[in-house]
Amino acid sequence: MLAVAGLQVSYGSIAALRGVSLSVGSGEVVSVIGPNGAGKSTLMAAITGGVTPRGGSVVFEGTSLLSLGPKRIVQRGISLVPEGRRIFSSLTVHENLKVGASTRTDRAAIAADIERMLGHFPALRERLDRPAGRLSGGEQQQLAIARALLARPRLLLLDEPSLGLAPLVVDLVYRILARLRSEGITILLVEQNVHRALAVSDRTYVLRTGSIEMQGTSAELLQAPRFEEAYFGFAGMKRGDRGASPT
Amino acid sequence: MTILLQGVLDAVSIGGLFALMALGIGLIFGIMRLINFAHGELITIGGYAMVVLADAPPLATAILTLLFVILLALVMERLAFRPLRQASLPTLLIASFAVSYLLQNVLLLIFGGNTKGVNFLPSLSQPIEFSGLRITYLQTVIIVVTIVLLVAVTLFLKRTRFGIQMRAAAEDFRMAQLVGIGATAVAVTAFATSGFLASVVSLLYITQIGVILPQTGLQPALFGFVATVLGGLGSLLGAAVGGFVIGCLAVVLQIVLPLELRLFRDAFLFAILFAVLLIRPQGFIVVRWARERV
Numbered sequence: 001m002l003a004v005a006g007l008q009v010s011y012g013s014i015a016a017l018r019g020v021s022l023s024v025g026s027g028e029v030v031s032v033i034g035p036n037g038a039g040k041s042t043l044m045a046a047i048t049g050g051v052t053p054r055g056g057s058v059v060f061e062g063t064s065l066l067s068l069g070p071k072r073i074v075q076r077g078i079s080l081v082p083e084g085r086r087i088f089s090s091l092t093v094h095e096n097l098k099v100g101a102s103t104r105t106d107r108a109a110i111a112a113d114i115e116r117m118l119g120h121f122p123a124l125r126e127r128l129d130r131p132a133g134r135l136s137g138g139e140q141q142q143l144a145i146a147r148a149l150l151a152r153p154r155l156l157l158l159d160e161p162s163l164g165l166a167p168l169v170v171d172l173v174y175r176i177l178a179r180l181r182s183e184g185i186t187i188l189l190v191e192q193n194v195h196r197a198l199a200v201s202d203r204t205y206v207l208r209t210g211s212i213e214m215q216g217t218s219a220e221l222l223q224a225p226r227f228e229e230a231y232f233g234f235a236g237m238k239r240g241d242r243g244a245s246p247t
Numbered sequence: 248m249t250i251l252l253q254g255v256l257d258a259v260s261i262g263g264l265f266a267l268m269a270l271g272i273g274l275i276f277g278i279m280r281l282i283n284f285a286h287g288e289l290i291t292i293g294g295y296a297m298v299v300l301a302d303a304p305p306l307a308t309a310i311l312t313l314l315f316v317i318l319l320a321l322v323m324e325r326l327a328f329r330p331l332r333q334a335s336l337p338t339l340l341i342a343s344f345a346v347s348y349l350l351q352n353v354l355l356l357i358f359g360g361n362t363k364g365v366n367f368l369p370s371l372s373q374p375i376e377f378s379g380l381r382i383t384y385l386q387t388v389i390i391v392v393t394i395v396l397l398v399a400v401t402l403f404l405k406r407t408r409f410g411i412q413m414r415a416a417a418e419d420f421r422m423a424q425l426v427g428i429g430a431t432a433v434a435v436t437a438f439a440t441s442g443f444l445a446s447v448v449s450l451l452y453i454t455q456i457g458v459i460l461p462q463t464g465l466q467p468a469l470f471g472f473v474a475t476v477l478g479g480l481g482s483l484l485g486a487a488v489g490g491f492v493i494g495c496l497a498v499v500l501q502i503v504l505p506l507e508l509r510l511f512r513d514a515f516l517f518a519i520l521f522a523v524l525l526i527r528p529q530g531f532i533v534v535r536w537a538r539e540r541v
Binding site: 075 | 411414428
């Protein structure tokens with residue numbers, strides 16, 4: 001469904017992605033994990049048209065996304081739940097949901113979809129006409145997900161959905177992801193929270209300093225001896241007796 | 248009591264013009280993060296359009312002036328600001344200065360530096376008197392038009408699908424793009440609306456002062472900028488409120504200042520505004536700034 005190959009992105013002379021390749025199949029949940037500064041958000045930006053790559057390709061259902069621009073990428077069926085949620089805080093909850101359907105013109109279906117979202121996220125219904133900035137962090141995350149879903153994406157991208165949320169709220173967010181998955185939405189998830197990501201996804205890529213270090217199914221990765229090494233950049237972070245850096 | 252009421256009437260009519268001015272400037276700033284100094288030239292050029300169209304029927308003059316100024320605002324967006332959409336704030340600011348001076352000099356080239364009289368609908372300047380209050384027809388028109396336009400712009404931004412998208416873009420332009428709002432459509436609508444507001448100010452303001460020079464638009468634009476800052480940069484409600492406050496201050500100063508100091512009214516006005524901004528630098532209404540992140 002989505003194929004990223006040899007993707008390179010630089011900010012000035014600093015390389016953020018150095019030839020990243022990954023694929024997401026229809027109906028799959030794929031996660032990209034990696035520490036801060038690994039290039040996860042840059043990867044999301046490159047897929048959604050936020051940055052122009054220096055090299056490589058991003059192909060969605062046979063069409064290159066590279067010169068499309070954000071609006072047409074949304075129209076093709078990719079929505080992003082960005083890092084830090086970025087809901088429109090001066091707009092009401094209802095207006096945020098309407099804005100999520102900006103690429104659509106089927107008014108009746110939009111209203112029905114909003115109603116369906118409010119069924120999924122009852123907390124939002126209670127606060128429908130309040131400014132979204134007054135919502136709690138967890139409610140804002142639900143709003144950000146609902147807003148992204150209103151574009152009727154076939155591929156949903158989530159950038160650090162658990163960041164800054166209390167553990168109970170993270171549970172809720174991941175229950176929502178599990179449900180979306182059962183509804184057949186394909187998900188590409190970027191996370192620092194390794195165990196959450198592995199638990200929800202079919203396959204996982206480990207991204208570090210702009211390159212994919214490892215990949216595999218969740219079970220494979222958890223058993224792989226190099227996993228911690230790939231993730232943290234040096235082995236035995238907790239043991240401390242094998243501190244040499246492999247890369 | 249009569250003096251007070253008279254003051255309120257004058258304040259509302261002057262403040263209304265500043266509010267419309269500030270709204271036009273604030274709309275572009277809120278959405279594009281562009282402080283458009285060339286907004287004043289839209290006013291000036293509207294005035295010259297009225298000079299050129301002096302012999303046409305008044306309705307035709309008004310409509311053609313409106314259309315011409317809106318068109319000019321759109322051309323400005325297309326030629327000067329669209330290529331700079333990714334540019335930094337200082338670059339945009341300097342570009343708007345360049346557009347402003349360019350237009351002033353083009354006007355100087357075409358019309359010369361002498362004052363031209365504008366005699367649009369002279370009957371509007373006649374005063375109406377009732378129970379000791381004096382108000383001209385033009386002031387009445389200004390008050391009514393201001394109220395209608397403020398309500399219309401508010402309804403547009405609050406109630407229509409496109410208005411909600413514009414507010415979303417004003418808060419976080421990049422995120423607005425990520426939900427699929429077209430950047431160009433938003434920019435074009437913002438400039439068209441701003442141009443429309445400028446053209447209305449132009450018709451009312453130039454009719455009121457009755458003369459036009461290539462620099463005429465500078466002063467109202469300056470008041471408009473101060474009003475947007477006073478109201479809280481980025482807030483449209485703030486811009487309108489700021490405009491009214493400046494209008495009220497101007498009228499109050501006109502009444503309380505001794506005769507020999509009235510010439511320097513604007514100096515007092517700006518001193519007060521300066522003091523207000525020292526106490527409340529964020530303006531009346533605080534807007535959380537959109538995050539800029541790569």
